[in-house]
Amino acid sequence: MSFTTTSIQMTVNGQLQAEHAVPEGLIMIDYLHEYLNLTGSRLGCGQGTCHACVVIVDKPDGTSEEVRTCITGANFFNGKTVRTVEGHAxxxxxxxxxxxxxxxxxxxxxxxxxxxxxxxxxxxxxxxxxxxxxxxxxxxxxxxxxxxxxxxxxxxxxxxxxxxxxxxxxxxxxxxxxxxxxxx
Missing domain, CATH: 1.10.150.120 ([2Fe-2S]-binding domain)
Incomplete structure (x- = not known):
């Protein structure tokens, strides 16, 4: 059995991350935890209801939004600028x-x-x-x-x-x- 992968790269907490080949369908919280060792975001409900898992996505127009990482695939974040709770200190x-x-x-x-x-x-x-x-x-x-x-x-x-x-x-x-x- 083999997995289909996709390559993603993003800026997280001000640092451009290395490009990673990840399984298609990998949720963002798993990417943060397993690939970047950023475990501050929490998997609470796993259904997008509790919002313990949210990260901030900074948009090119200077605005930002919360995005739930338990229901959003890591591929959605490809090319984006992301802030996690670890990036606030x-x-x-x-x-x-x-x-x-x-x-x-x-x-x-x-x-x-x-x-x-x-x-x-x-x-x-x-x-x-x-x-x-x-x-x-x-x-x-x-x-x-x-x-x-x-x-x-x-x-x-x-x-x-x-x-x-x-x-x-x-x-x-x-x-x-x-x-x-x-x-x-």
Whole structure:
């Protein structure tokens, strides 16, 4: 028995990856785990429902989107620019990971996660939300609604979401230029 393969190459966390011949139909989460040793994205439901597996795909037009890796083939990502949860840490001038990103730090300060299984998906969603606010600040009175829209598709079985939402709200309010106006 032999497998049909296809070649893929992409940029992941700012690094152009070597071209890999992968079995056709290989899902992206398996590519990340088995070929790149990036195991931060979690296989939760395996059906695209929980969003623990999402990565960020950066588009040429400067926008980005979440893509579920448990139901999307690795070949979809060929030629694309991808960010995984491992790519968010801030680095020093030597290139060493030294500090968590602002989103990761806010989640830790709010004790947002219990088991942590859903955290990679929430980190990616919250990061995209913060980037959106940098381009399009939100009125303070609409902040809660916008946070809910940004995080609503992510499922957490432990914490009840409150701490994730609070961390994102507090980070948005503490970051200059993301929120306009006062609460009415």
């Amino acid at each position: 801030l680095t020093n001038d030597k290139g060493d990971d030294t500090l968590p990103s602002p989103v990761q730090q806010a989640f830790m300060e709010h004790y947002s996660f219990q088991c942590g299984y859903c955290t990679p998906g929430f980190v990616n969603a919250a990061t995209l939300f913060m980037e959106k606010l940098q381009r399009q600040p939100v009125a303070r009175e609409n902040l809660e609604t916008e946070i809910e829209k940004a995080l609503a598709s992510h499922i957490c079985r432990c914490t009840g979401y409150v701490r994730y939402y609070e961390a994102v709200r507090d980070l948005a309010l503490a970051t200059p230029g993301l929120v306009t106006g006062e609460v009415k």
